[in-house]
Amino acid sequence: KQEVTQIPAALSVPEGENLVLNCSFTDSAIYNLQWFRQDPGKGLTSLLLIQSSQREQTSGRLNASLDKSSGRSTLYIAASQPGDSATYLCAVSYNAGNMLTFGGGTRLMVKP
């Protein structure tokens, strides 16, 4: 069974701290992996997309890495801000369509 797991489920950090969110997947035969952000009651905002042939992607203060062999991805957030408070979800694509398998998410709280 193809499963995606995110640990921890919740994280609270002081403003300015660098932090790492983890995502693991059981089947390494992926097409790509995406990180999303979701604010309460809202839809998902795409943060970074990593193709299976890539090792990392960067956007501003965000850096996502992918290690297919170990079935892991990390999302690094530098110099965290209260506005970064949200739930972060990783999702894996296993087939040729746009069908994603999601992790349970990490709820991040950045305290001023």
Add this chain to the structure above:
Amino acid sequence: KAGVTQTPRYLIKTRGQQVTLSCSPISGHRSVSWYQQTPGQGLQFLFEYFSETQRNKGNFPGRFSGRQFSNSRSEMNVSTLELGDSALYLCASSLAEGVPGELFFGEGSRLTVL
């Protein structure tokens, strides 16, 4: 450029009724997929449409159905509603055709079944 638009944003139904949700993808996107989000099960894939054809289907009962029109707009229908169908239903569109690409989500339709 307009994003993914979902209507209605909120709706309340009673058990046994049916509901239709609508999704307008980003202009030029031909792939539309639907997801159900609940506190207990998280985000689960329902189905994906590409050029009016269902390309993938998740593990949901036949009460859940969908379709896509020639302008790429999509609808999903849930018949004989159950309490457990209460959820946020999210639609996503993608430009990618042959290989999976970046998905862009709408704000969702929040369904409450009483």
